[in-house]
Amino acid sequence: MAQIVVELRSVNKKFRGKNVLHNINLKVYENKVYGFSGPNGAGKTLTFKTILGFIKPSNGEVIVAGKRIRKDTMFAENIGFSMQDYGVLGDKTATENLVLLNMLNNNAETADMSMQQLLSYVGLDHNNKDKIKNYSLGMKQRLLIAVALLNDNDILIFDEPTNALDDAGQEFLVALINDLKLKGKTILISSHDKTFLNRVSDHIFKFNEGTIVGEQIL
Numbered sequence: 001m002a003q004i005v006v007e008l009r010s011v012n013k014k015f016r017g018k019n020v021l022h023n024i025n026l027k028v029y030e031n032k033v034y035g036f037s038g039p040n041g042a043g044k045t046l047t048f049k050t051i052l053g054f055i056k057p058s059n060g061e062v063i064v065a066g067k068r069i070r071k072d073t074m075f076a077e078n079i080g081f082s083m084q085d086y087g088v089l090g091d092k093t094a095t096e097n098l099v100l101l102n103m104l105n106n107n108a109e110t111a112d113m114s115m116q117q118l119l120s121y122v123g124l125d126h127n128n129k130d131k132i133k134n135y136s137l138g139m140k141q142r143l144l145i146a147v148a149l150l151n152d153n154d155i156l157i158f159d160e161p162t163n164a165l166d167d168a169g170q171e172f173l174v175a176l177i178n179d180l181k182l183k184g185k186t187i188l189i190s191s192h193d194k195t196f197l198n199r200v201s202d203h204i205f206k207f208n209e210g211t212i213v214g215e216q217i218l
């Protein structure tokens with residue numbers, strides 16, 4: 001039977017008295033792709049940060065891979081994620097960024113060769129000596145995806161990976177997500193592009209004003 005790998009139970013979050021997430025209930029089953037849709041400020045990124053353990057709910061429960069995220073959990077270690085400008089240094093090359101992050105992650109087995117493979121998997125050239133502050137937005141998106149894949153985690157969160165992607169970039173991303181699914185990954189992905197979400201998702205959560213207002217099974 002398919003396992004539930006992420007579960008949110010009646011999650012609420014208040015910031016300075018304002019309800020930014022309310023009554024979020026969701027179940028994520030292994031090896032499926034979940035689209036998160038909704039307008040700006042709907043709560044998609046906050047829900048991702050709650051699953052990652054970066055922010056703690058005011059009440060409710062978050063369970064990742066069978067473990068409850070507690071107040072003293074720093075973050076959910078078994079999730080790879082990409083968020084806009086999170087964790088990458090503009091003054092370094094793509095390879096330097098990946099090597100640094102890999103060292104921070106204590107991932108001893110990764111050699112330069114696997115960085116090359118990872119960069120080529122996301123369509124970047126490991127020989128490119130440009131600092132990433134000079135990258136196009138589409139190239140930065142590809143690097144952020146590589147960051148999410150660094151530790152070969154089974155659960156992946158991609159926050160707005162379609163931003164600034166041209167048609168070829170989108171096609172590449174669709175193929176990459178399909179390939180990751182074939183490899184057994186579970187993927188949570190937010191986007192403003194409904195056509196893209198319909199193409200890649202098994203299940204879509206529709207967010208508005210900090211809550212889930214609808215679901216669609218594809």
Ligand SMILES: Nc1ncnc2c1ncn2[C@@H]1O[C@H](COP(=O)(O)OP(=O)(O)OP(=O)(O)O)[C@@H](O)[C@H]1O
Nearest residue numbers: 015020038039040041042043044045046047160207
């Ligand atoms: N640290 C914070 N303090 C106060 N309010 C916050 C904080 N972080 C997010 N919010 C608020 O929570 C709401 C949800 O934001 P969130 O970033 O999750 O939206 P989103 O659905 O990802 O939108 P977008 O499509 O623009 O990325 C917004 O109203 C935002 O202003």
